Amino acid sequence: MIIDKEKILERWAEYIRELFKDDRKDHNIMKNNFAGPPIMKKEVETAIKKMKHGKATGPDNISVELIEALEDFGIGKVTHLLNEIYDTEQIPTDLSKSIFIALPKKLGATECELHRTISLMSHITKILLKIIMLRIRNKLQKGTILLLLFLYIINNA
Template identity: 90%
Template sequence: MNGEIIIDKEKILERWAEYIRELFKDDRKDHNIMKNNFAGPPIMKEEVEADINKMKHGKATGPDNISVELINALEDFGIGKVTHLLNEIYDTGQIPTNLSKSIFIALPKKPGATECELH
């Protein structure tokens, strides 16, 4: 901003929202709809399984609370469900709203950080 330290909680949240919007600025008109101008083979279960196996374990979950460990524990059933979801997105071009949400946790890079950029 202009160097002033914000102490009001609502204003802090507004500033973070502004910072994140600018950081991830997206000028597309409708960013949740993909243009499907091509026909290709469906996503295969083996591809999904290989990619899930490459993912790091022990990471925090997103808004859906689904971890890599949970998908792995569901074995063939879980891989099948994820494959079905990905093919549905691929075929329709519609990305579910809750898959386009993110949660940000501001962790300071240095003690006493007061600017968004230093988190």
């Protein structure tokens, strides 16, 4: 059992790095594949509406509720920021950081593996991820509808 505070923090950092290690062979597989239309205010509004409210914020301390309270001004600023991220393919460092919290699964747990690790991430990052997910879902649904239409035509010809 580790008692020294610095050693405990080092062990947790090592555990988190291992837990979230990226084992993909090609890390740049998506490089230059971000082509798409600019992010619209309506997409930001939709993403915010679909997000859970009352959640803890990430390191930037900006909540969905704060963005909503700023109304059109806040939505406009977030839309502009997300388009900059989308165009440059660079997420600012402060938006890519998360706060990790370890919750013991059982009382008195001492091993890292016996904890549930949750991360608090920027709500702006969550909005971006939600928009990307909704765009992908929309493309998949359109593709599925076209495939079903194609199969229907073939089977009924």
